[in-house]
Amino acid sequence: MKTFIRFFLLISIPIFIAVIVGFTIIQKNVISETKQQLVKDTKQKWLIVKDDFASVSGKNYLVYNKYAEISDKTNLRFTLIDKNGNVILDSTVVYEKIDLLDNHADRPEIKEALKTGNGTVIRYSKTLNKKLFYYAGKLPNGNILRIAYPFSYIKMLEKSITMQMTAVFTVLLVTIIIIVALLAQKLSLPIQRLNYIAENVEKGKTNIHFPKFRDPQMAKIAALIYKIFQAMLNKQNTLKAEQEKLEHIFSVMDEGILLTDTNNRVIHINESFKTLFDTDVEMGDNLLESLNDAELIDFFDEILQNDTVNRAQFPFRERIFEVYVNTMNDQKLVILHDVTDRIKYQLFKAELTGNISHELKTPISMIMNYAETLMINDDLDDKTRKKFLKTIYSSTDRLNELINDIVELHKLESLGENFEISEPVDLSGLKENMQMLYANVEDKDISFHFDNTKVNFFSEHLQSVITNLIDNAIKYSDGRRIGVTVHKKNSQLHITVDDEGPKIAEGDKKRIFERFYTCSKSRNKEKSGTGLGLSIVKHIVELYEGVIKLKTNEWGGNSFHIIMQEKSTESKN
Ligand SMILES: Nc1ncnc2c1ncn2[C@@H]1O[C@H](COP(=O)(O)OP(=O)(O)OP(=O)(O)O)[C@@H](O)[C@H]1O
Ligand SMILES: [Mg+2]
Structure with a gap:
């Protein structure tokens, strides 16, 4: 429609202007033509009637009467004036009053006629009180014969011409408008169709009908x-x-991916990002304004201030992120990789290697020293020889224990969080195993209280937790009584191992779960271990989202209480 109107206006406006200008020019020309024709016509009339006046030199009723009648019928006015301007006859004035008329010498048409032979003028007549058209001509005797038309006649003529022309031009204009409208329609239609196609293409429509x-x-x-x-x-x-x-x-991808514009407005964000930072920021949001955690805002503010970052590490709370930032075309790509576990593992490995070599040194140097003494001194008595061999044996035993612990720890480290449990553990079966295992322990009174049910745990994990705790109670407790309780409540498994003390010192309570940590008191003890047992326990407990509580029990000894969450039967994947 717009195109049509544009086309219509574009064609019709110049035509309209041309018609109006044409109309005005033609109208002016026709009117001036008509006026000239009128002058000619009047001159002809003048020539026809001039003979009637040529011989009139004074007031003549006969002539007056004839022309008064003509004036009545035609509205023409005939005036005869002598060369001094005195009116001799006037067909529109009462015969008797002609003498009273003004001198006409000052009338412009009279002046002109006296000078050049004829004169034409349109002016107001004081005699008749109306506008007239005058034609005055000089007669052979020197008098002036003047013929006048009322101006209203000319006006009427003009009006009639204008009206006729208006009618003709109106018809013409309407015809032109219709033609132009048809033409505009014809011209604009293909453009409208092209426009329709272009608009649909712009909108991204795929099923466009092509006209x-x-x-x-x-x-x-x-x-x-x-x-x-x-x-x-x-x-x-x-x-x-x-x-x-x-x-x-x-x-x-495990990595958090974020794409923002220069105003930190999110262009893309992946699920990992939202999970890593527990946020529900969506595309289109302003990242810093949408986060409602001050620490997180600071963390991202610091990152987003950089245009490029290549695998730099940024800590956030207890985690470490390897960050990559790249700015291109006013867009910022941020990739965040949680490397906490990797770094922890690296640290663990470094620490473990250091600790292992340190722990290995003592028994190995003991074995070497005693073995060397035995080799060099042949004259050692049997008692000393036996004593040395016993020490070598216990050092080897310690080495074996240490290596077993390291192997188990390594197994746990590599297991990760997602593991499947193929078969549930029957707690009464486990109880029997434990009773058998500790049947030969002298000077200890171990009581087992296990629920008669099945639980969804790795059998080795439960065994490892329980035996480590019992071993410790046997090794470090001076009392006789050791109580072992395994009880299931909802989907949680409660394991408690009680001894009669001595109580673990407050300062040691937190540290005993560290790898290779042994309390200073028990260090000197003959039975002191490698310090890996409880760290294995802690590790297993963490696999089941559990907790370890160390309290004082009613016997005044240590009570290790563990709560672990049973694994669901389906794999987490
Ligand atoms: N029931 C307990 N009573 C007193 N002290 C304990 C008890 N359990 C653990 N400890 C102390 O905590 C330390 C760490 O125990 P953990 O089981 O981790 O190592 P370990 O027994 O020394 O060596 P491993 O268990 O690897 O043979 C022990 O050395 C001991 O000093
Ligand atoms: Mg131990």
Whole structure:
């Protein structure tokens, strides 16, 4: 519609202006033509009637009467004036009053006629009180014969001409407008169709109906647009597929991925990012404004201030993130990789290697020293020899224990959080195993209270936790009584191992779960271990999202209380 109106106005306005200008010019010309014709006509009339006045030199009733009658019928006025300007006859004035008329010598047409032979003027008549058209001509005797028309006659003539012309031009204009409208419609239709195609292409519509074009040029343009559109569509589809692929990759990546503009508005964010930082920021949000954790805001504020960051480590709370930032085309790509476990593992490995070599040194040097003494001194008595061999044996035993612990710890480290439990543990079976295992322990009175049920745990894990705690109670407690309770409550397993003390010192309570930590008191004890037992226990407990509580029991000894969450039967994956 817009195009049509534009076309219509574009064609009709100049035509309209041309018609109006043409109309005005023609109207002016016709009117001036008519006036000239009137002058000619009057001159002819003057020539026809001049003979009647040529011989009149004074007031003449006969002539007056004849022309008074003509004046009545035609509205023409005949005036005869002598060369001094005195009116001799006037066909529109009562005969008797002619003498009273003014001298006409000052009338412009009279002046002109006296000078040049004739004169024409349109002016107001004081005699008749109306506007008249005058034609005055000099007669052979020197008098002036003047013929006048009332101006209203000319006006009427003009009006009639204008009216007729207006009618003709109105018809003409209406015809032109109709033609122009049809023409504009014809011209604008293909453009409207092209516009329709272009608009739909812009909107990204895929099922556009392509109208037919009669004009070959237009058809060519339409075909071209269609071709461009198809190419664009193909590109768009390829891009979409690429984008979906990328989004899929982003969604399955462990790394948090964030794409923002320069104003920190989120262009893309993946699920891992939201999970890592427990946020529900969405695309289109301003990252810093949407986060409601001051520490997190500071963390990202610091990161986003950089244009490029290449695998730098940024700590956040208890975690460490390896951060990559790249700014391109006013967009910032941030990739965050949680490397806490990797770093912890590296630290653990370094620490473990150091600790292991340190722990290995003592028994190995003991074995070497005693073995060397035995080799060099042949004259050692049997008692000393036996004593030395016993020491070598106990050092080897200690080495064996240490290596077993390290192997178990390593197994736990590599197991990770996601493991499947193939078969539940029967607690009464486990109780029997334990009773058998500790049947030969002298000077200790171990009581086992196990629920008669099955629990979803790794059998080795439960055994390891319980035996480590019992071993410690046997090794470090001076009392006789040791109580072992395994009880299931809802999906939680409660393991308690009680001894009669001595109580573990407050300062040691937290540290005994560290790797290779042994309390200073028990260090000197003959039975002191490698300090790995409780760290293995702690590790297992963590695998089941559990807790360890160390309290004083009613016997005044240590009570190790463990609560672990049973694994669901289905794998976590
Ligand atoms: N029931 C307990 N009573 C007193 N002290 C204990 C008890 N359990 C653990 N401890 C102290 O905590 C330390 C750490 O125990 P942990 O079991 O980790 O190592 P360990 O027994 O020394 O060596 P491992 O268990 O590897 O043979 C022990 O050395 C001991 O000093
Ligand atoms: Mg131990």
